[in-house]
Amino acid sequence: MTREDFRRELGDAFDSISGSPDPALSDRVRSALVEAPERRGPVWIAALAAAVIAVILVGVLLVGNPLNRGPLVPGGGGSPTPSASPAPAPSPSPSPTPVVQYICGASSSFTGTNPPLSAFVSDVRTGAHSDTGYDRVTIEFKNGQPESIELRPQTDTKFMTDPRGDTVTLAGKVGLKVVIHSADAHTSYSGSKDIKTGAGFTALREVRELGDFEGYVTFGLGLSGTGCYHASILTNPTRLVIDIQTS
Amino acid sequence: MISVVIEQRPQMLARAAEGDAHAFAALIQPLLDPAYRLAAVMLADRSTAEDAVQEASIKAWRKLGQLRGDAGSLRSWFLSIVANECRMVRRQRWWNVVKLAEIRPTQGAGNAFDAAATDLKSALLRLSPDERLPLVLHFYLDLPLEEVARTLGVSTAAAKSRIYRTARKLRSDLTLEEVF
Numbered sequence: 001m002t003r004e005d006f007r008r009e010l011g012d013a014f015d016s017i018s019g020s021p022d023p024a025l026s027d028r029v030r031s032a033l034v035e036a037p038e039r040r041g042p043v044w045i046a047a048l049a050a051a052v053i054a055v056i057l058v059g060v061l062l063v064g065n066p067l068n069r070g071p072l073v074p075g076g077g078g079s080p081t082p083s084a085s086p087a088p089a090p091s092p093s094p095s096p097t098p099v100v101q102y103i104c105g106a107s108s109s110f111t112g113t114n115p116p117l118s119a120f121v122s123d124v125r126t127g128a129h130s131d132t133g134y135d136r137v138t139i140e141f142k143n144g145q146p147e148s149i150e151l152r153p154q155t156d157t158k159f160m161t162d163p164r165g166d167t168v169t170l171a172g173k174v175g176l177k178v179v180i181h182s183a184d185a186h187t188s189y190s191g192s193k194d195i196k197t198g199a200g201f202t203a204l205r206e207v208r209e210l211g212d213f214e215g216y217v218t219f220g221l222g223l224s225g226t227g228c229y230h231a232s233i234l235t236n237p238t239r240l241v242i243d244i245q246t247s
Numbered sequence: 248m249i250s251v252v253i254e255q256r257p258q259m260l261a262r263a264a265e266g267d268a269h270a271f272a273a274l275i276q277p278l279l280d281p282a283y284r285l286a287a288v289m290l291a292d293r294s295t296a297e298d299a300v301q302e303a304s305i306k307a308w309r310k311l312g313q314l315r316g317d318a319g320s321l322r323s324w325f326l327s328i329v330a331n332e333c334r335m336v337r338r339q340r341w342w343n344v345v346k347l348a349e350i351r352p353t354q355g356a357g358n359a360f361d362a363a364a365t366d367l368k369s370a371l372l373r374l375s376p377d378e379r380l381p382l383v384l385h386f387y388l389d390l391p392l393e394e395v396a397r398t399l400g401v402s403t404a405a406a407k408s409r410i411y412r413t414a415r416k417l418r419s420d421l422t423l424e425e426v427f
Contacts, residue, residue, distance in 0.1 A: 014387040018287030030272040117400035
């Protein structure tokens with residue numbers, strides 16, 4: 001088969017799927033554009049600015065009154081939505097230290113509100129914070145939050161690679177699989193695909209890229225201990241931050 | 248008509264940027280046909296595709312300030328908005344798409360060529376919409392690889408890789424030379 005044959009056959013198949021547009025489509029679009037509400041202008045910007053100021057004021061009030069602060073609850077803003085009830089968390093106490101609610105044995109997910117066509121992973125890094133009770137994995141994105149991110153805990157460290165389907169076993173006793181959709185880890189990331197942590201880390205043992213195929217980027221985390229985690233999305237730059245509880 | 252529009256693009260873009268909806272409509276008019284074809288293949292439904300193109304046009308109009316580059320970037324920018332709109336339509340009406348994706352061979356296909364064409368069409372519809380997208384852009388809309396890459400938001404090498412990988416799903420014996 002020649003290149004032209006292949007193109008012609010594909011063109012014919014596409015033609016039979018799409019047909020031709022209705023001749024009235026152009027007029028229909030023109031009417032819709034003319035009748036559409038005005039493009040975003042100063043009023044919209046002013047409303048957004050007012051909302052941002054309101055959020056900042058509320059934030060300042062909350063920070064200024066830490067004794068009334070409740071536990072951080074997953075589900076809103078940059079926190080994940082658990083798909084099952086997490087294990088009971090420590091009850092809130094009147095302490096100025098923020099109480100982080102770790103998720104144990106339950107999946108959670110994030111959904112991007114205005115995701116790019118493909119979010120480019122630009123960095124993957126780890127950090128030990130045993131003094132404050134967690135080890136951290138950060139996955140940074142170059143151009144915004146991807147369409148969806150799922151975190152799936154598992155009771156072992158065996159993971160399947162995508163798309164080959166090979167089984168790999170990571171260091172540690174339990175695992176956490178991170179599935180990122182509408183993303184790629186080969187355009188803007190050239191760092192290590194398999195990070196084995198060393199001294200100083202007590203919960204996070206290994207971070208390994210399991211797949212980067214057809215818009216799905218998958219990472220496996222090999223963990224020690226309970227595998228309880230807390231995940232959040234931070235901005236400037238956009239990044240997924242996963243804290244693994246060490247104690 | 249199309250050549251006139253292309254020559255006047257910079258002026259039209261400037262007028263559209265100042266809020267002239269008629270100028271924007273004229274600017275995207277030559278892109279409606281490829282946009283419809285892209286949407287029809289991604290959604291496998293002609294009526295929904297027209298709705299998606301209309302909605303994408305309004306979104307493009309509202310996002311015109313985000314257009315980077317000159318009028319030459321317009322096509323890939325607009326088609327990426329259409330592709331995003333198709334994804335949104337699928338998420339909102341997934342039951343329709345699932346139902347429509349069940350394509351059956353035409354009764355009494357006349358000859359071997361018809362049968363092969365039906366097979367290819369069925370194979371195309373078995374691909375996910377996002378897998379069809381680079382094929383439509385490159386083979387159906389004849390976009391060069393660089394523009395396919397811009398529309399997909401990936402590097403040219405990644406776009407080429409996606410096209411080849413998906414083409415091999417249709418015909419596993421295809422060589423690189425037969426695709427590009």
